[in-house]
Amino acid sequence: MSTPFWAPPPERYPGSLPARCDVLVIGGGIAGTSLLWHLAHRRIDAVLVERQHVAWGASGRNAGFLLAGVASSYAEAVRLYGREKAREVWEITNENHDRMVEAARGQDVGHRRRGSAVLPSDQEERALLVESEQLLREDGFIAHWDGRRLVNPRDGEIDPAAMVAALARQARAGVIREGVSVTALRPRANEVVVTAGDAECEAGVVILATNGYTSQLVPEVKIQPTRAQMLATAPSSRRHVDMPVYSHHGYRYWRQLPTGEVLIGGWRDTTLETEKTFDDEPTPEIQSLLERAVRGLGTEAEITHRWAGTMGFTESGLPMAGPLEGMKNVYICAGFTGHGMGFAFMTAMQVAEMI
Numbered sequence: 001m002s003t004p005f006w007a008p009p010p011e012r013y014p015g016s017l018p019a020r021c022d023v024l025v026i027g028g029g030i031a032g033t034s035l036l037w038h039l040a041h042r043r044i045d046a047v048l049v050e051r052q053h054v055a056w057g058a059s060g061r062n063a064g065f066l067l068a069g070v071a072s073s074y075a076e077a078v079r080l081y082g083r084e085k086a087r088e089v090w091e092i093t094n095e096n097h098d099r100m101v102e103a104a105r106g107q108d109v110g111h112r113r114r115g116s117a118v119l120p121s122d123q124e125e126r127a128l129l130v131e132s133e134q135l136l137r138e139d140g141f142i143a144h145w146d147g148r149r150l151v152n153p154r155d156g157e158i159d160p161a162a163m164v165a166a167l168a169r170q171a172r173a174g175v176i177r178e179g180v181s182v183t184a185l186r187p188r189a190n191e192v193v194v195t196a197g198d199a200e201c202e203a204g205v206v207i208l209a210t211n212g213y214t215s216q217l218v219p220e221v222k223i224q225p226t227r228a229q230m231l232a233t234a235p236s237s238r239r240h241v242d243m244p245v246y247s248h249h250g251y252r253y254w255r256q257l258p259t260g261e262v263l264i265g266g267w268r269d270t271t272l273e274t275e276k277t278f279d280d281e282p283t284p285e286i287q288s289l290l291e292r293a294v295r296g297l298g299t300e301a302e303i304t305h306r307w308a309g310t311m312g313f314t315e316s317g318l319p320m321a322g323p324l325e326g327m328k329n330v331y332i333c334a335g336f337t338g339h340g341m342g343f344a345f346m347t348a349m350q351v352a353e354m355i
């Protein structure tokens with residue numbers, strides 16, 4: 001059974017599909033609630049529908065790392081996207097960190113900025129990280145190769161479910177409607193007809209904030225559902241981890257909370273094909289690797305939570321933000337490729353500006 005470590009938002013927002021609305025946001029994760037926040041600040045009326053509850057998806061199940069950039073190192077990103085684009089991505093994600101935390105307006109979202117460390121798995125990754133330090137510095141970012149790992153002092157960590165809850169709480173009453181599962185979208189003249197069970201809504205604009213689940217609704221969208229697994233321990237009185245650590249090209253990660261719990265996740269690189277799935281149950285194979293790794297960090301504390309979540313991967317490694325080709329008045333804000341906490345607030349701002 002999947003038992004996420006993070007407590008779900010305490011508020012419930014029961015509701016139904018409206019008959020009409022200007023903007024309908026589908027999905028109540030960090031992307032959907034960020035969209036609602038940005039649209040409200042632009043005085044655009046929007047309704048958000050979520051089939052389970054706010055922060056039910058990957059946003060309530062992730063590691064809570066707030067990292068600059070994409071999964072690849074800066075050196076790889078420069079090769080992949082070009083220097084200017086890579087710099088732009090790092091700038092946007094740094095801005096995402098600041099602006100998203102600011103948007104919580106002082107609510108406790110477990111934010112800390114102790115930096116992050118990227119630990120190489122082999123000589124090849126080490127060379128990429130050493131090169132990344134150099135390139136990052138040349139481009140005006142702070143990064144430090146300490147002889148063993150690349151430290152990014154500006155990075156941080158958060159309780160992701162609390163962050164989503166903090167944004168949701170700022171929405172006007174009645175705007176968030178949980179328990180509404182959208183089953184179909186049909187563009188018609190100047191509106192989109194949205195179906196959820198027997199109900200229909202005529203929406204001026206629809207925004208898909210459905211990340212890993214997007215292809216269930218619009219199969220043409222190329223976002224690969226991808227499972228990621230984690231576990232958490234009971235509090236340990238010792239410090240095992242000084243800051244969030246990211247390793248094996250981002251496939252493995254761990255952190256320790258101020259209260260002592262160790263959270264560890266990833267190891268998808270050991271079985272890539274089986275993890276291309278909508279199934280959000282943890283598997284014995286990956287869980288035993290996580291367990292071995294957490295013991296390797298030196299904690300004997302009991303394992304209290306094991307869970308998995310569905311991420312949405314794009315071919316480019318960058319989010320999809322903007323109008324959806326071939327579907328008039330339908331926009332997308334999804335495909336965060338395992339980095340939605342680092343991207344979604346700013347991606348949502350870009351999409352809100354287009355509406």
Ligand SMILES: Cc1cc2nc3c(=O)[nH]c(=O)nc-3n(C[C@H](O)[C@H](O)[C@H](O)COP(=O)(O)OP(=O)(O)OC[C@H]3O[C@@H](n4cnc5c(N)ncnc54)[C@H](O)[C@@H]3O)c2cc1C
Nearest residue numbers: 027029030031051057058059062063065182309339340341
């Ligand atoms: C184990 C794990 C660890 C991760 N670690 C990190 C990390 O440390 N840092 C980081 O930045 N990112 C991390 N990620 C990725 C991050 O969680 C995601 O990128 C991010 O949460 C995506 O947010 P979202 O709002 O786009 O999608 P989601 O949070 O998945 O929300 C989508 C919502 O849409 C709803 N929905 C889907 N279809 C429908 C429908 N038809 N009708 C109504 N509602 C629908 C779903 O119920 C869901 O709640 C991790 C992910 C996982 C699984």
